[in-house]
Amino acid sequence: xxxYRLYLPLILVLFxxxxxxxxxxxxxxxxxxxxxxxxxxxATAVAGDASSCSWYNPATCAxxxxxxxxxxxGIYKKFDTVFGENVDLIKKGLEVNQGFFRPLPSSTGxxxxxxxxxxxxxxxxxxxxxxxxxxxxxxxxxxxxxxxxTTLSMTDESLWVGGSLSRLISESESVGLSMYYTARSYxxxxxxxxxxxxxxxxxxxxxxTLTQNAVVATLGYHKAINDNWSWGASWRxxxxxxxGTATYFDNTLNSGTTTATHNITSAxxxxxxxxxxxxxxxYEEKSQYLLALDIANFSRENFYDFQTEESGLAEELNYNAxxxxxxxxxxxxxxxxxxxxxxxxxxxxxxxxxxxxVRGQGDHIDQVGWSANLAFQSGAITYTFGGYYSGGRGQSSxxxxxxxxxxxxxxxxxxMLVGTSYSF
Numbered sequence: 535x536x537x538y539r540l541y542l543p544l545i546l547v548l549f550x551x552x553x554x555x556x557x558x559x560x561x562x563x564x565x566x567x568x569x570x571x572x573x574x575x576x577a578t579a580v581a582g583d584a585s586s587c588s589w590y591n592p593a594t595c596a597x598x599x600x601x602x603x604x605x606x607x608g609i610y611k612k613f614d615t616v617f618g619e620n621v622d623l624i625k626k627g628l629e630v631n632q633g634f635f636r637p638l639p640s641s642t643g644x645x646x647x648x649x650x651x652x653x654x655x656x657x658x659x660x661x662x663x664x665x666x667x668x669x670x671x672x673x674x675x676x677x678x679x680x681x682x683x684t685t686l687s688m689t690d691e692s693l694w695v696g697g698s699l700s701r702l703i704s705e706s707e708s709v710g711l712s713m714y715y716t717a718r719s720y721x722x723x724x725x726x727x728x729x730x731x732x733x734x735x736x737x738x739x740x741x742x743t744l745t746q747n748a749v750v751a752t753l754g755y756h757k758a759i760n761d762n763w764s765w766g767a768s769w770r771x772x773x774x775x776x777x778g779t780a781t782y783f784d785n786t787l788n789s790g791t792t793t794a795t796h797n798i799t800s801a802x803x804x805x806x807x808x809x810x811x812x813x814x815x816x817y818e819e820k821s822q823y824l825l826a827l828d829i830a831n832f833s834r835e836n837f838y839d840f841q842t843e844e845s846g847l848a849e850e851l852n853y854n855a856x857x858x859x860x861x862x863x864x865x866x867x868x869x870x871x872x873x874x875x876x877x878x879x880x881x882x883x884x885x886x887x888x889x890x891x892v893r894g895q896g897d898h899i900d901q902v903g904w905s906a907n908l909a910f911q912s913g914a915i916t917y918t919f920g921g922y923y924s925g926g927r928g929q930s931s932x933x934x935x936x937x938x939x940x941x942x943x944x945x946x947x948x949x950m951l952v953g954t955s956y957s958f
Contacts, residue, residue, distance in 0.1 A: 559896050560924075561808060561832060562858055562880040565905060566590065566641045566661050568606040568918040568953030572907035573862020574876020576826035578814025579756065579766035583955055584643035588659035591768040591814070592698035592710030593754035596655045598645050604955030605642040606918065611665070614946040617672045617930060640951065657698045659712065664692040672941070673934050681729045682935040692718040694750070706758040713751050716773070716807060720744040726933050730789075736936055737787040744839060746778040748805035762817055770810040778803035780840035782847055796847055803840040806851075808832050824864040832856050832883055849894050853883040862905070872909040878902070880924045887931035889940045894931055899945050901926030907951060918953035 562575060567586025570577035577590035581597035585604040588595060641661040647654070672684040693716070700710030726738040750773045756766040780803035785795040812830040833855045838848040862876030880903055884896035907920020925946030932941055 559853075559882045559884045560880045560899065560901060561810070561830075561856075561883070562860070562878050562903065563901075563924055563947060564608075564640065564663055564665060564949075565878075565922050565951075566606070566663065567643075568604060568907065568909065568916075568951070568955065569864065569874065571606060571640070571922060571951055571953075572874030572876060572905055572909070572918070572920055573824075573826055573864060574860045574878040574903070574905050574922075576814060576816075576828040576860040576862040576876060576878075578768055578812045578828045579764050579816040580814070580824065580826050581756075583953075584645045584657060585641040585659070585661075585953070585955075586643070587645075588643060588657050588696070588698040588712040588752075589641065589661050589663070590812070591754040591756060591766045592657070592700050592712040592752055593708045593756040593766060593768070594700075595645060595657045595698055595710055596653075596700035596702045596708035597756065598655070600957055601645055601647060602955060602957045603642075603644040604916075604953065606640045606951060606953035608640045609950045609952055611667075612948045613667050614925075614944075614948075615668050615670075616944045617932060617941055653702045655698075655700045655710075657700070657712075659694075659697055659714070661694045661714075662692065663694060664690065664718070666690040672932050682727060683729075684724070684726045684932070684934045686932070687723040688721065690718075690720045692716060698752075700754070708756045710754040710756075711751060712754070713749065715776075716746075716748045716750055716805075718744070718746040718748075718805070724933060726936060728936050734789045735787075736789070738784070738933065738936060740784040740933075741782070743781045744778070744803045745780075746803055746805040747776040748773040748807055749776060750774070750807050752810075762819065763815070764818075765813070765815045767813045768810075770808070772809055773805055773807035775805045778805050778840075782840070782842070784847075796844060798840075798842060798844070798847070801840045801842050804837065806835070806837055821866055821869075823866065826860075826862050828860040830858045830860070832858075846893060851896050852885055853896075854885050856881050856883045870911045872911075873906075874909070874920070875904070875906045876922075877904045878924075880926070882928065887929050887940045889931075891931070891938065893938065894933070897928065897930040897943055899926050899928035899930075899943060901945070907953075914957045916955045918951070918955075921948065921950045923948050 565571035569582040570586040583604045643659040694714040696714035698712035722742045724740040728736040752770045754768040758764045780801045782798040814828040816826040818824045836852040860878040880901035887895045903924035905922035927944045930943035
């Protein structure tokens, strides 16, 4: 009876959790870990690897045997983003070997146990769960009475460092708590030039930076129903804001004459990290195969990216309620070789941009993705090679030719992933 009193409050909290807010639009752009990444991110009910268990469900850390260390690294991420054109997704997907590649660490983690506390598991975790990048032309037109060129440079990234504590409360049940300290950096530089004539040029320039820190906790629960079936649930709680600052600058030049300028050197920028409520189920035939399915929920929210008394400068971000699904399979090809494949949705929480608004808005790009990798085991070491892909099309609100317009946007992101884990 005592063990039920331990986890009953946790279950009640999970199933009465409020709807979640979303800090970024597409929440499944980066898959964490090596096993979880190969299975499309379906890891809430799976005792996977040290680099992902604290992230997806800290209760599963207690199910890992012994002590271990694992790391999964994105050797490169290839961003293929096009504004203003409805390009062929299949054709663009075949150009995965072309263009610019960025290296991006994904996740590392370690599992530790102590003889004095045999039912407790301590884990350390570093993850990069959010990353978006673009550098290039939004539009480049010529030959008309008012030729124009708009260029955009944008980087949005975050780093989470923390750990988790989990406990076996019975042979079939475990609970866990993870805590992360987060850091987010966003930079944007926009140049919109309209060449009215050989002697007249209108130029708009915008520079924005956001730096934010927060603390985030995740509660987890896992239950083995029998030798084959198990289920798990996790709730990423509302984040605790630590610090956030923003800078903003823009000016407008009409034929060399400055007509408007704004310069904010320091403004408050509140942290908005999404709550995430997920439920997963898994079916496993020992030493044969593993099937897993997750459903995650994010909810409606709206906020301004920074605080200022000057109207019309801060960007209002609106988020709709959104659900995402992850599913994956792991198959034991040989005693030393495992193959994994998965699929996932990466739906946008942003609504379609409103063309009547004169300020920027969040992009609405609904995406789907797939993942695959191979895991080779040699003694206590496992090596993983593979990757994942996410892509889709939608709409974006951008300043082009001196006005804010809604234009088509296509984005595809391909990631090559390698991982290694060591058990001792």
